[in-house]
Amino acid sequence: MKKIGVLGTGAVGRTIGKRLIELGYEVKMGSRTSTNEKAVEWVNSNGENASAGTFEDAAQFGEIIFNCTKGEITLEALKMAGTGNFDGKTVIDISNGLDFSQGFPPFLTPQYANTNSLGEEVQKLLPGANVVKSLKIVNCEVMVNAAKSGGDPTMFVAGNNDGVKQEVISILNQFGWNDIIDLGDITNARGMEMMLPIWTRIYGATKNGHIAFKIVR
Numbered sequence: 001m002k003k004i005g006v007l008g009t010g011a012v013g014r015t016i017g018k019r020l021i022e023l024g025y026e027v028k029m030g031s032r033t034s035t036n037e038k039a040v041e042w043v044n045s046n047g048e049n050a051s052a053g054t055f056e057d058a059a060q061f062g063e064i065i066f067n068c069t070k071g072e073i074t075l076e077a078l079k080m081a082g083t084g085n086f087d088g089k090t091v092i093d094i095s096n097g098l099d100f101s102q103g104f105p106p107f108l109t110p111q112y113a114n115t116n117s118l119g120e121e122v123q124k125l126l127p128g129a130n131v132v133k134s135l136k137i138v139n140c141e142v143m144v145n146a147a148k149s150g151g152d153p154t155m156f157v158a159g160n161n162d163g164v165k166q167e168v169i170s171i172l173n174q175f176g177w178n179d180i181i182d183l184g185d186i187t188n189a190r191g192m193e194m195m196l197p198i199w200t201r202i203y204g205a206t207k208n209g210h211i212a213f214k215i216v217r
Contacts, residue, residue: 005062
């Protein structure tokens with residue numbers, strides 16, 4: 001049984017963690033403090049394979065790490081976790097550099113648009129880790145249950161290590177994703193992250209949070 005660390009106690013982290021436990025993984029949720037109320041509540045709701053601690057605790061615990069932190073604190077959270085704790089590990093990056101300072105819909109933070117991405121910055125910060133960008137083009141309920149979109153949607157992966165991407169694809173398959181496109185190395189996180197502003201506008205127009213993308217080919 002693989003041990004997985006989940007960084008972040010928001011809806012994404014809690015939903016991902018719950019589904020992983022249902023699939024038989026041991027999961028430790030990490031946050032700034034070991035007594036985070038959301039994390040404690042999540043542990044109490046998810047049985048003996050659920051535990052919680054600091055970002056550092058979760059990074060040390062996990063053989064695979066899901067980064068579910070908000071984009072504006074992602075790099076800070078990873079530093080708090082101890083960058084060396086990610087060496088040799090798979091990091092599935094679900095963060096996005098969205099700026100909500102002007103309300104909804106958000107826009108991409110300029111330093112993470114066009115010629116860069118938050119996924120790339122995560123890989124630079126964690127040179128010993130294998131970072132794979134994925135999942136953050138849908139809401140958290142669809143992330144862990146692709147069929148909730150109402151069809152057979154397409155998911156993407158981007159990362160520098162082909163073998164690690166296959167490991168991530170295996171987890172995506174367990175989440176119900178059957179149509180997966182490998183975009184290439186981590187620089188391709190740029191395109192994936194730039195899909196979020198489109199997703200938020202479609203959500204605003206349709207009032208449907210369970211939308212997903214399908215590549216017809």
